[in-house]
Amino acid sequence: MQKRATFRNLWLASAFIAPQLLLVFVFFYWPTAQAAYWAVTLEPAFGGGNQFVGLENFRAVFADANYWASVGASLLFAVGCTAVAVGAALVLALFADRGLRGHRLYRFTFFLPYAVPAAAVGLTFRFIFSPDAGLLAGINHVVPGLWNPALDGNDAFVLVLLGQSWKMIGYNFVFLLAALQNLPRTTIEAAAMDGAGVLRRMWDLQVPLLTPTLFFLLMVNITDSFVDSFALIDVTTHGGPARATMLMVYKIYLDGFESKDYSLAAAQSMVLMALIIGLTVIQFRVVERRVHYR
Amino acid sequence: MSDIAIRGVRKSYGRIETVHGLDLAFGAGEFVVILGPSGCGKSTLLRMIAGLESITAGEIAIGGRVVNRLEPRERGCAMVFQNYALYPHMTVAENIGYALKVAGVPKAERLRRIAEVGRSIGLDGLLDRRPAQLSGGQRQRVAMGRAIIREPKVFLFDEPLSNLDATLRVQMRIEIRRLHDRQGVTSVFVTHDQTEAMTLADRLVVLNAGRVEQVGTPEEVYHRPASRFVAGFVGSPPMNVVDATAAGPDTVTFGGLQLTVPPHGLERGARLAVGFRPEDAVPTAQAAPDGPVAAIDLVEDLGALRLLRGRLGGADVVVQTAAGTRHGRGPLPLQIAPSAIHLFDAETGLRLAPRAVRAAAA
Numbered sequence A: 001m002q003k004r005a006t007f008r009n010l011w012l013a014s015a016f017i018a019p020q021l022l023l024v025f026v027f028f029y030w031p032t033a034q035a036a037y038w039a040v041t042l043e044p045a046f047g048g049g050n051q052f053v054g055l056e057n058f059r060a061v062f063a064d065a066n067y068w069a070s071v072g073a074s075l076l077f078a079v080g081c082t083a084v085a086v087g088a089a090l091v092l093a094l095f096a097d098r099g100l101r102g103h104r105l106y107r108f109t110f111f112l113p114y115a116v117p118a119a120a121v122g123l124t125f126r127f128i129f130s131p132d133a134g135l136l137a138g139i140n141h142v143v144p145g146l147w148n149p150a151l152d153g154n155d156a157f158v159l160v161l162l163g164q165s166w167k168m169i170g171y172n173f174v175f176l177l178a179a180l181q182n183l184p185r186t187t188i189e190a191a192a193m194d195g196a197g198v199l200r201r202m203w204d205l206q207v208p209l210l211t212p213t214l215f216f217l218l219m220v221n222i223t224d225s226f227v228d229s230f231a232l233i234d235v236t237t238h239g240g241p242a243r244a245t246m247l248m249v250y251k252i253y254l255d256g257f258e259s260k261d262y263s264l265a266a267a268q269s270m271v272l273m274a275l276i277i278g279l280t281v282i283q284f285r286v287v288e289r290r291v292h293y294r
Numbered sequence B: 001m002s003d004i005a006i007r008g009v010r011k012s013y014g015r016i017e018t019v020h021g022l023d024l025a026f027g028a029g030e031f032v033v034i035l036g037p038s039g040c041g042k043s044t045l046l047r048m049i050a051g052l053e054s055i056t057a058g059e060i061a062i063g064g065r066v067v068n069r070l071e072p073r074e075r076g077c078a079m080v081f082q083n084y085a086l087y088p089h090m091t092v093a094e095n096i097g098y099a100l101k102v103a104g105v106p107k108a109e110r111l112r113r114i115a116e117v118g119r120s121i122g123l124d125g126l127l128d129r130r131p132a133q134l135s136g137g138q139r140q141r142v143a144m145g146r147a148i149i150r151e152p153k154v155f156l157f158d159e160p161l162s163n164l165d166a167t168l169r170v171q172m173r174i175e176i177r178r179l180h181d182r183q184g185v186t187s188v189f190v191t192h193d194q195t196e197a198m199t200l201a202d203r204l205v206v207l208n209a210g211r212v213e214q215v216g217t218p219e220e221v222y223h224r225p226a227s228r229f230v231a232g233f234v235g236s237p238p239m240n241v242v243d244a245t246a247a248g249p250d251t252v253t254f255g256g257l258q259l260t261v262p263p264h265g266l267e268r269g270a271r272l273a274v275g276f277r278p279e280d281a282v283p284t285a286q287a288a289p290d291g292p293v294a295a296i297d298l299v300e301d302l303g304a305l306r307l308l309r310g311r312l313g314g315a316d317v318v319v320q321t322a323a324g325t326r327h328g329r330g331p332l333p334l335q336i337a338p339s340a341i342h343l344f345d346a347e348t349g350l351r352l353a354p355r356a357v358r359a360a361a362a
Helices: A002-039 A056-062 A065-096 A103-115 A118-128 A137-142 A153-182 A185-193 A198-209 A211-227 A230-236 A248-258 A262-290 B042-050 B092-102 B107-120 B136-148 B166-183 B194-200 B218-223 B228-233
Strands: B004-013 B016-026 B031-035 B057-062 B077-080 B154-158 B186-191 B203-208 B211-216 B240-248 B251-254 B257-260 B271-276 B281-283 B293-301 B305-312 B315-322 B330-336 B342-345
Touching: A002 A262, A056 A065, A056 A262, A065 A103, A065 A153, A065 A198, A065 A211, A065 A248, A103 A153, A118 A153, A118 A230, A153 A211, A153 A230, A185 A198, A185 B077, A198 A211, A198 B092, A211 A248, A211 A262, A230 A248, A248 A262, B004 B042, B016 B042, B016 B057, B016 B211, B031 B042, B031 B194, B042 B057, B042 B077, B042 B154, B042 B186, B077 B136, B092 B107, B092 B136, B107 B136, B136 B166, B166 B194, B186 B194, B194 B218, B203 B218, B203 B228, B211 B218, B211 B228, B228 B240, B228 B271, B228 B342, B251 B271, B281 B315, B293 B315, B305 B330
Parallel strands: B031 B186, B031 B203, B077 B154, B154 B186
Antiparallel strands: B004 B016, B004 B057, B203 B211, B240 B251, B240 B271, B240 B315, B251 B257, B271 B342, B281 B330, B293 B305, B293 B330, B305 B315
């Protein structure tokens, strides 16, 4: 009786999880395995048999100074975007939580950017930050040549960093606001009775109690800035000028689909994946210790 | 120590008014308990005193100073919340000392006072723990410590014992009263538990649906309830209340039964409610002619006393008898001393004073 019931449950359980497993397998494990295979073989550009080359592709990748530059740029990009997007969202959420007039409208409008495709964000930012026609063109009237992302690598980097951050702020904001509204109201009120003003309560209570959410957003934002910045860069800077915005994910695309070197691109993908896994592990080991779960 | 004056205080949420013009005065050093069922506005009133809720109309003065527009921290009140409201990421010591830290008290002095308060409320060895590692009773002590350390002018308690189990509740109740007797700080204690109210209060405020039903000492409220509501809310078990009609100046009838009451100058036919405490109904061997007879259908033996539950004149009633009595189910003739009978107007629910002249109902 017991055995039979278990047997039937197993089939039922398998049937329920099959669609999800199928999706994960087809769109995650299979491509990953394929990339791993390409990474250790040499893929002829015009088809034909693969040739096993061991770690030769990785050796080529690591020997390339441009590659290390893209790693550096990616790390800087990840840290910058996460700091701006989480920081700005935290400030917005803390103040929206104060129940200012029209906070429902804020919540809606702040979330909208996340629903905008990265390519559209890029296009918009190209217009807004255009050195001769955009909103920032005024700066160039005062100090000619101060702002030109098409020529100045730093300007271009700031441009994509702001674009990526802008997209993530709304997402972070919604999570942080929801977490804030879940904090027990009496705890905050107790602090008010204890004499803490608004800012003091934010710093002493709300921010520490938000750490589980902040930790989650930290990982999501870092990962997103590594893997999801492709469309933004493709529309705005193409990795330029002078490779200033050549992030790892964009270099993979260029090497793989423009230069048709699948093997080199696959090896870089493996490195990127290892980097993200490594960063996540480090965050769990180091940062999570400072998280206060209730 | 400060007195609190509440003048014409109202509270509305949008168009819905929940507190309808309260006028109360609490003396300095008094222990006032605000008693009422849930939703009667008692917590709202407390939160308006604390400054956590805005005052829609009227004014509240603490120590002669109108506080309507003051921030909570400027009012000199400390509050103990029902769910403790501790800071989960801080240790017990940090929780207790937070107010001092915010006030900029130097660390050495802060630690000295935390240790002192910790000792006085029995949290000595627990100062390094986090709230999550404490039991409910210990958490409530931390919440008390957090209030005590500020040496406030007023203590506000928002149902602080409701989350504790029965034994602990009695113990903390006694500690709160002792604390008040030691420090003499004006205290306002909100509860829906009438035992807490009776045992703690110097003065009791019974609140119902945003209005004051009665203000008085526990004794006054128990022995001379101002309304049918108070009669049915205070006491454990509460007063029996039976709908009746006046049959003469000192007689009422209900369900074909008669009861002699003190002279109230009742007019024949006036509709009333008759109240008597469970302990004031005495079972007798021999029923008076047309005298009250309750139909008992349930006996609860509480050890020290026995509760006989049944029906009388169309209402549920409880009769309290001493332990060892043998009354069981079935008809039970009762004797109720006229002086133990309370009469309430059937319409307004207000207490009828003896010898008041009432017009007959149409």
